[in-house]
Amino acid sequence: MFPKELLSQLSNSKVVAGFSIEKVEDAIPIAKALLAGGIEVIELTLRTNSALDAVKCIAESVPEIVLGVGTILTPEQAIQIKQAGADFGVSPGMNPDVIKTAQKMDFPFAPGIATPSELEAAIALGCRFVKFFPAEANGGVKYLKSMSTPYKHLGIKYFPLGGLNVENMNSYLDYDDVIAIGGSWIVDSTLVEAKDWIGLTNRAAEVRTAVTKNR
Numbered sequence: 001m002f003p004k005e006l007l008s009q010l011s012n013s014k015v016v017a018g019f020s021i022e023k024v025e026d027a028i029p030i031a032k033a034l035l036a037g038g039i040e041v042i043e044l045t046l047r048t049n050s051a052l053d054a055v056k057c058i059a060e061s062v063p064e065i066v067l068g069v070g071t072i073l074t075p076e077q078a079i080q081i082k083q084a085g086a087d088f089g090v091s092p093g094m095n096p097d098v099i100k101t102a103q104k105m106d107f108p109f110a111p112g113i114a115t116p117s118e119l120e121a122a123i124a125l126g127c128r129f130v131k132f133f134p135a136e137a138n139g140g141v142k143y144l145k146s147m148s149t150p151y152k153h154l155g156i157k158y159f160p161l162g163g164l165n166v167e168n169m170n171s172y173l174d175y176d177d178v179i180a181i182g183g184s185w186i187v188d189s190t191l192v193e194a195k196d197w198i199g200l201t202n203r204a205a206e207v208r209t210a211v212t213k214n215r
Contacts, residue, residue: 037204059085075101136163
C-alpha cells in the first residue's frame with residue numbers, strides 16, 4: 001500500500017513531525033517552518049475542526065512537504081483526506097474498513113498495531129508498513145523487536161509513535177525494520193501560540209541534527 005518512493009522519502013526523513021491544528025491560519029507557517037528546519041514529512045491529525053481545511057491549505061501552498069494525516073478512524077475520513085491532497089494516512093488502530101477503502105482508492109495507508117494479532121490482521125489485508133502505537137506505553141523498542149521477530153521474513157516495516165522524544169528516538173531508528181519515527185514533541189504549542197516560526201524552525205533543525213549525528 002506504500003509505494004517505494006514514498007517509503008524512501010520517509011526513510012530519508014527519519015523523523016515525522018506529528019501535530020494538530022487549532023487555527024487554519026497556522027497550518028502553512030508551521031509546515032514551512034518545519035521544512036526550513038529539515039523535517040520534510042509531517043502527520044497532521046484529524047482531531048480538531050480545523051484539521052481538514054489545514055490539510056487542504058498545506059497541500060496547496062507547501063507541496064514540497066510530504067503530507068501525512070493521522071487519526072483516521074472511518075472510511076469517510078480516508079476519502080476526505082485523499083481528496084484534500086494528503087500523500088498518505090495513518091491511524092491509531094487496525095480498522096479493516098478503513099484499510100479496504102484506502103486500497104480501493106490506491107491511497108497509501110498504515111494502520112496502527114500494538115500486538116501480534118493486530119499485526120497479523122493487517123498483514124492479511126495486504127499491509128506491509130504499519131504504525132506501532134503507542135510505542136513507549138507498549139514496551140518501547142525492546143517490545144517491538146520481540147513482537148516483530150516472527151514476521152521479519154515478511155519484510156514488515158514500522159513507524160513507531162507515542163512517547164518518543166529526542167532522547168529515545170535513535171534507539172528506534174537503530175532498528176533496521178523501523179523506517180521512521182513520529183514525534184509530537186517537535187511542534188511545541190507555546191511556539192505556535194506565540195507564532196514563533198523561527199523558534200519552530202530551530203527546534204526542527206535541532207531534531208534533524210540529533211538524528212544525523214547518530215546515523
